[in-house]
Amino acid sequence: MVRDVILLLGLALDLAACSPSGDFAACTAGDGGPDAISACSRIVLVAEIPLLGLQFDDRDLAKVYMARGRHLAAKGDLKGDLDTAIGDFGKVIRLEPRDTQALLERAAAYQKRGDFDFAIADLSELIGRDPRRASHYAARGKAYQTKGDDERALKDLSQAIVMDPGDPFYKVARAASHRRKRDYDGAITDAAAAIAIQPYFAVFYVERADSLLRKGGSTERALADLDQAIKLEPGLAIAHSRRAVVLTLMKAHGEPLAEAEEGVRLDPKSAEARVTRGMIALGAAQRERAAADFNEAIRLDPKHAEAYEARGILRRADGDLDGAIRDFGEAIRLDPRMVGPHVQRGGMFRERGAHDKALDDFTLAIRNAPMQAGLYIERAQSHEKLGRLPEALDDFRVARGLDPRMPAASEGYARVEAAFAASGRPKPSGNP
Structure with missing residues (x-):
């Protein structure tokens, strides 16, 4: 017992010997290095010791916890750092209940940790406190987006755009959700609007190129966007990787693999760049090289x-x-x-x-x-194999309606129609 008291007194004296004002300045500095985190932690320890802690009021402590939370959240992806950061932001919220920035910071830390529902709860609390801030709707929309709920993301991002139509980042964020929901026209329109407001951001052109590619039939327009992105930001790895895909579609021999190599060189930790290079290598029958890229992509992410x-x-x-x-x-x-x-x-x-x-x-x-006709053909063929002729006929009919130029749809429909005739069964109504 006496030994514990002596140790505690020794710790108190050591901490008292530190300069509280110097630690406070180092803690709340913007660099966020190890020294800043250590300074914040010393103040937290001092604050928990009777008498010594009286030199810091609630406002000062809130600033310390906010600073340490930010430093730790920005430090990396270590779960322990994020756990402490989230706890620090929670203490700021308790010390300064009206501090909305702490809620925003905690939501970002939750997202980084993968706890999207907690992040969304914090952002919903922010919106409840101040429903006039477009940035709060945008932040919650991006949280829904990261969670994979693009339906709700679109609602929040659309609300942010209504409230602040001049912000290009809200538009390009909504473009991403449109693209993920395969509304490529909506994505292209949003990306184009973002470019019109701010034509000097390379990623806006990459976003539009992505949807142009996925929509199909727009490889030259996509290539022009990617060329512009690279002109604006030559070191943007994703632009080079996307350009490699476009060149592959345009059958530009030799060039695609070189462009994919550049994407990996610029960002060797990018799983996407590895997958792109691996797929192009696979198309060139370089299977071992492709396998190495795919395995490395999985290791990286x-x-x-x-x-x-x-x-x-x-x-x-x-x-x-x-x-x-x-x-x-x-x-x-x-x-x-x-x-x-x-x-x-x-x-x-x-x-x-x-x-x-x-x-x-x-x-x-x-x-x-x-809306992909080929998928109905695939399912129709499985229905055929199982002897489900009415269902097969329906799927071939839908495929034919979506893309009348697909021979497999018309041929499949005729084949199943003949099977009905041979069996003596009447063809289902609704199948002309």
Whole structure:
């Protein structure tokens, strides 16, 4: 007991020997280095000791906790740092209940930790306190976006745009949600509006190029946007990686791989750049190189769904069907909105005769992309294999309506129609 008291007194004397004013200045400085964090922590310790803590009032302590929370949140992705930062922001909120900045900072830390519901709760509290701030709606919209709820993200981002139509970042954020919901025209319109307001941000051009690519038939416009992005910011890795994709679609021999190499060189820690280079290498029959890129992408970002999809495609081509199914399943788990892994896995199930499983995958793919005619053809063929002719006929009819130029839709429809005639069963109504 006496020993504990002596140790406590020794600690108190050591802390008292420090300069409170010097620590306070170092803690609240903007550099956020280890010295600043240590200074903040010393003040926190002093504040917890009777008598010594009286030199700091609630306002001073709130500033210290806010500073340490910011330093730790910005320090890195270590969970312990984020946990402490979140606790610090909570103490600021208790000490200064009207401090809205602490709620905003805590929401950002929650997002970084992956606790999106807690982040959204804090941002909702902010909106409840001050519903006139467009930035609060935008912040909550981006939180919903990161969580994967683009429906709610669009509502919040649209509200932010109504309140502040001159902010280009709200528009480009909404463009991303439109793109993820496959509303490419809406995404292109928003990105173009952002560019019109602020034509000097490279990422705005990359966002528009993304939707132009996905919409199809606009490779030259997408290339022009990416060229402009690179002109504005030559070191933007994602612009080079996207440009590699465009050049591949335009069948520019030699150039795509060199552009993909540049994307990786500029950002060697980018999983997306690795996946892009790997897919181009796979297209050039460089399978070992592709495998190395896909594996490295997964190591860099174990939650990168496209990396698993890409590796699944390679494994399927190499005959590792079980490995491919595992990779497609992981891609779907990470991002259920993806279409490609469902189609790939559904095709493999059909090849194995597991037509019910194939049907489930094609149905989920259609749910994610209901305007893609080819998906209805895939599902119709599974219906055929299972002897479900009315359902097959319906799917071929929908595919034919979505894209009358697809021979497989008309041929499939005629084939199933003939099967009905041969069986003597009447063709279902609604199928002309």
